[in-house]
Amino acid sequence: MSSIQILFVDDEQNLLDAFKRRFYRQKNWVVRYATGGEEALRMLEKQPCDVIVSDIRMPGMDGVELLNKVADTYPETIRYILSGYSDRAMILNSMNVAHQYFNKPCNLELLEESINVAIRVFGELRNPRIQKLLASIKNLPSPPTVYDRLSREFRISDPSMEKVVDIVKTDPAISAKILHLVNSAFFGFRDSITDIAQAAMMLGTDVIRSLVLVTGVVSATFRRTCPEDVLDRFSSHSISVAFLAYDFSKWLGWNREMRESAFTAGLLHDIGRLVLISHFRDYIHKIPVNDPDSNHTIIDERDTFEVDHAEIGAALLSIWGLPIPVVNTVMCHHQPSLTAGDEIGMPTVVHVADVVSHHQNTSTPIDPALFDPEIIRRYDLTQKVSQWMMTSSLFVQASSN
Ligand SMILES: [Fe+2]
Ligand SMILES: [Fe+2]
Incomplete structure (x- = not known):
């Protein structure tokens, strides 16, 4: 080196x-x-x-x-x-x-x-492959203004709940979308949540900030270039991976800050797909969008378009200035062993959440071959994942529904 x-x-x-x-x-x-x-x-x-x-x-x-x-x-x-x-x-x-x-x-x-x-x-x-694609995208999406304002507040200090709520409320479209998401079955709240203040109280301000980023970008930018059913699937998969990553990292004993970073990385892990779908008109016909074996997806994308969604997503997030650990996680979410150390890190957590998310509503056990084999070996992961799934309220709730 x-x-x-x-x-x-x-x-x-x-x-x-x-x-x-x-x-x-x-x-x-x-x-x-x-x-x-x-x-x-x-x-x-x-x-x-x-x-x-x-x-x-x-x-x-x-x-x-x-x-x-x-x-x-x-x-x-x-x-x-x-x-x-x-x-x-x-x-x-x-x-x-x-x-x-x-x-x-x-x-x-x-x-x-x-x-x-x-x-x-x-x-x-x-890498020139990535730079070439970035240069050819005329209107690279930018993060929503509300996200910028929230990020500034978070950079200066830990902002109060009221401050966060006031900023989010300035964008009614994003507020409505967040309320729609938090009332979806995934969150499992018994009573419906009718305003952003209530949502911020239940989910925490960092989670709200990440939701602003995804809902803002999805609704403001990709709505024009991606079919609606693709965006809906993207949103629900992203939310599911974010919560699974948060929950798994909590089970691993991570502190709040690290759990929230895992949530953000989970929420954004597949954003590169939206970039590729928007840019390549034939993407949807050539790449199966719901393939549970996501390693196929990466290989197919590389073969067809020279870049894959993990690297183009990471490139976009680095341009937006997201923290480097989040960018790194998005880049490695299909092959976390590329960056794995002695302890389980964020790329492994999001990788696990991604694989589990594709199986959350099925009764068949997860095929261990869907995980990166190196991390399975290194962290004895099959056992850890099943212990987590047996004790987590996310799965207990799902199986009793
Ligand atoms: Fe992915
Ligand atoms: Fe995914």
Whole structure:
């Protein structure tokens, strides 16, 4: 593997020393350190880098200004920003320029892992096959405005339920669609939910934010280019995978933040299909849309269109600025072993949820051959999945209905 050039920029020498102590073990990283924006730019002139990690608040040129300059001159560089919660206004300004945020004090282990994932994901997304398709799509869908506004609020702090509800309510079409979804049989609420405030209370604000993204994009963008029955199937499959991923990660003992990320990744895992269906008129005739063996789908898509929905979905989400772990999960949801570590990670959770979702309403047991064989072996997954399904209320409810 060729070496990776990384530049850390921070005016606090203590933090740079901590980086040095931590990162010297990364044998394929070539790490440089700068104590300010001007020095960083001079270093980049001599040798550009693959990843830049910059503090947001520095004397002279701040992190936002630095990353803007880097984005202009070296658009391929992956840009991280380190910020404190008090940097509210600056964080807002950096929204369009940073690929990923880390709060100070910084968890160096997570930062290290995230940089390694980002390098792999961005490396793969620069594949000419994917770039060629992206370049040929005239109107690449953009996330709905309401989602942008919610993301800003979440970036600054943990917004109140009222704030989230107020923002969602500004888009009546999205509000109506969310209410339609939460009242669907899948959620299993006994009483019908009649307003967004009630839905936010039952589901949590992060789940509402993800639902805004999917319903907004589906209704605003793909409604024009995809047949309605395809969109309906997409929505119900996405919701089902999101909830299964959330539930499985809860069974695995993940914390709330990780469960909510798994939910978002589950909700968005197949969004690349909508891009392919919209772009290739013959997609629906050539690719079976409901094939439970989704590995066939990936192979058929590659054979027919040169790209598959997992990679094009990941590319779209990276353009939208979704967190790198979510982008990585979408990219690997059919073959999580590509990115699997010692512990079960988000790509495996969403992969399991996807396979289980295709079998949720059938009484036949799941064929283990539908899972990525490597993760079955590595995590003893067949047993874990059946234990989870035996205890989860999602399945207990479904079988008693
Ligand atoms: Fe998929
Ligand atoms: Fe799927």
